[in-house]
Amino acid sequence: EPVMRSGTLESGAPVVDWKAVKGPLDPEWRLFGRAASDDKASIVAFLAAFDALKASGRKPGVNIKVVWEGEEEAGSPHLADVLTDNKARLQSDLWLIGDAPVHPSRRQMLYFGARGSLTLELTVYGPLHPLHDGHYGNWAPNPAVMAAELIARMRDDDGRILIPGFYDDVTPLTAAEKAAIAALPPVEADLKRQFGIGRSEGSEGLTASTMRPALNVRGIRSGQVGAEATNAIPSEATISIDFRLAPGERPQAVRRKVEAFLAQAGWTLADKAPDLATRLAHPRLVGLAWGDGYPALRTDMTTPAAQAVVAAADKAAGYPVAVLPMMGASVPIYLMNDVFAVPVVGLPIVNHDNNQHAPNENMRLRNLWDGIDTYAAMMAELSW
Amino acid sequence: EPVMRSGTLESGAPVVDWKAVKGPLDPEWRLFGRAASDDKASIVAFLAAFDALKASGRKPGVNIKVVWEGEEEAGSPHLADVLTDNKARLQSDLWLIGDAPVHPSRRQMLYFGARGSLTLELTVYGPLHPLHDGHYGNWAPNPAVMAAELIARMRDDDGRILIPGFYDDVTPLTAAEKAAIAALPPVEADLKRQFGIGRSEGSEGLTASTMRPALNVRGIRSGQVGAEATNAIPSEATISIDFRLAPGERPQAVRRKVEAFLAQAGWTLADKAPDLATRLAHPRLVGLAWGDGYPALRTDMTTPAAQAVVAAADKAAGYPVAVLPMMGASVPIYLMNDVFAVPVVGLPIVNHDNNQHAPNENMRLRNLWDGIDTYAAMMAELSW
DSSP: OOOOOBBOTTTTTTTSSSSHTTTTTTTTEEEEEETTIIIIIHHHHHHHHHHHHHHHTTSSSSSSOOOSSSSSSGGGGTHHHHHTHHHHOOOOOOOOOOHHHHHHHOOEEESSSEEEEEEEEEEEOOOOSOOTTTTSTTTTTOOOHOOOOHHHHHBOTTSOOOOOOTTTTTOOOHHHHHHHHHHHHOOOOHHHHHHTSOSSSSOOOHHTTTTTTTTEEEEEEEEEGGGOOSEEEEEEEEEEEEEOOOOOOOHHHHHHHHHHHHHTTTTTEOOOOOOOHHHHHSSSSEEEEOOBBBBOOOOTTTSSHHHHHHHHHHHHHSSEEEEEEEESSSOTTHHHHHHOOEEEOOOOOSOOOOOSSSSSOOOHHHHHHHHHHHHHHHHHHHOO | OOOOOOOOOOOOOOOSOOHHHHOOOOTTOEEEEETTIIHHHHHHHHHHHHHHHTTTOOOOOSSSOOOOOOGGGGTTTHHHHHHHHHHHHHSOOEEEEEEEOOTTTTOOOOEEEOOOOEEEEEEEEEEOOOOETSSSSTOOOHHHHHHHHOOOOHBBSSSBBBBBTTTTTTOOOOOHHHHHHHHHHOOOHHHHHHTSOOOOSSOOOOHHHHOOOOEEEEEEEEEEOOOGGOOOSSSSEEEEEEEOTTTTHHHHHHHHHHHOOOOOOOTEEEEESSOOOHHOOOSSSEEEOOOOOOOOOOOOOTSSSHHHHHHHHHHHHTTEEESSSSSSSSOTTTTHHHHSSEEEEEEBBBOOOTTTSSTTTTHHHHHHHHHHHHHHHHHHHHOO
16 A cells, blocks of 8 residues: 655645644544535545645646536536537646545546446336235236346346347457556455455456446335335335446437337336326336436547646656546546547545445545645646 | 125024114225224124124024134234133134135135245345445445345246245145136136236136245335435345245245255355354355244135035025135134134135225225124024
8 A cells, every 4th residue: 555645846845734734633534424525525625735836836837727517416417518608718638537536445546437327217017006915916916026027137146237239339448448457456355345245246356347337226115124014015116227338338329228128028118107008908017217327438548648647646646546447437527528529537536435425425534635635746747 | 796685594584684774875885994804894793793693682503702813913923822722612613714805706705724924034235335336336246136136036927936846845726626716706807907907927817826825025125216316236135025825835844945045046144234254255145034924724625514604605695605715815724723623714704905904904884794794694594
């Protein structure tokens, strides 16, 4: 694991005088709070780095334009319009993206893309109301069982998506991208211990697995469990899914493939509240609620701008940073590439074990401090 | 459908003077309330019939002993002790059971057995806490998917149980039982309309389907759905199941078969809160919480006592009543047979569409009135 250090400028002077600010704080302490890591940390780190540069009398080595997007968790419905409407004002040579965590090895990391995203909620319709399962079980269809079978037919428990043709459009990794993945420090054994899991899906390792499209079941609800369970056939089952898309896949094409699979598997697509005639006419009824979704982006790691970012990050960190061809998570950075056609590089700072999107989200102090250093060095030293 | 009528005694006089009590009430009206049908109705009907007999100055044709069980929905944990402790006091020639609904054709019905029952809650363990499914999906195992696959491997969506050897112990139906089932009026098309279902599980029809053991999924819970869904791999999944057992099966043997299947399918049985070492050592961990359960009973329909009950019921109804070799639902009437070794016959009165164990439980007035007549006629006229 890299030794903690402060970023230094060409002069050798530290960007920030940590002795003064850090005082007795243990760098392993964490700040807990909603959005502490995702995504308040990168905003605060950027502002702190900017202030520190200013206080030190240094001018940035490059012109800086700042875009803060507040709707990313809601699918960024207005970002495309904002970027397009302000295209001239936002024109630049490179985009650096602050979202996401660093590598699970705790090394500083750069990412050159992100998977796309598409959500889907399925409602499997059973009887109009719950039925006594002694009198009618084995005869009246059980939507919880139908939902289970549907999931098992869409995806195996090694992460492979079984929907026909799902991988057809996926752009393969380049040799450079495969080499970058192979060069990443192994993290799987540590993560298994952290997560308390006795196996992984697939045997390719974390990063290779997350280069592929994913079908994640986020939740299932049907009937009742625990003390509330009654001997009843549930009236419906709900499955919440998010797809992670790989480069080459478009949300509309994924949607068509899923719907074609459902039709081929004997399912009829239903409205939110199918009427009696519809229910009687179709043996397997499912309602679909699609999110908007957006595609993935994986950019060229070999451009001069990209190489300059890697060099500056290596220098700030004091070791070769982890270079990820694409992040498994989704941020709509395809938009920057679409609108501006310039390199887009992710420069995350927060700890990977930050519990983002879950209870007890946190920010490790050392990541915050290292992040401020990295941002400061990037602003001060980037050139190509 | 049978014409509404009042039971009559040998004298030809009605047991109850319905003109006085029914007034302007529409027999299709329903009483709504928790337990309105299951099982307040049979208690009230019995008392009303007994009062009516008494008021008419008639003596019952048989000696009557009454047992009311208040813990049936909780698995009747004390019934065996009560019956055994009071064996001499409760000795009799025949047990009539008031629980359960009449045939879906709305005909009066007798049943000569009931399936057994056994509940099981499975907890599939995933990561220690929910994980961001962009960063870790496709790599960290998803317990919702594992639960779906587990259900799909235990049972198909036609009700067939796929657990090896599950049907081995099941006692086959006799020729008389098969003939009784074949003689039942068809109800499937009507029920499909009532329930709004476009298919049934299997093609044997309702009664034949419910003669077999059943694996009913009562509920599934994992992660979140709807507006609460987040892009996270859930930390666990819970499946609530009740098995319905057929004659020949014992709860302990079913338990052994399920656990052998799980072991063969690569699952390790875990305690309620498996520790880290256990989680890391086993790729597929599942916690099981078994209910006590009890076996099925299917009694001989050809004994003199059984035939006398059929004859009295036919006479009270004014048409040949539906005769069911065994009810799909479970009541622990095997106990009466075990302890007393006498015929046990179910004499239900409530409507099949009573929503028992579900919201809007109800009792159809006509069933209540017919039930009072039937009980009164049975007490007054039964003999063999």
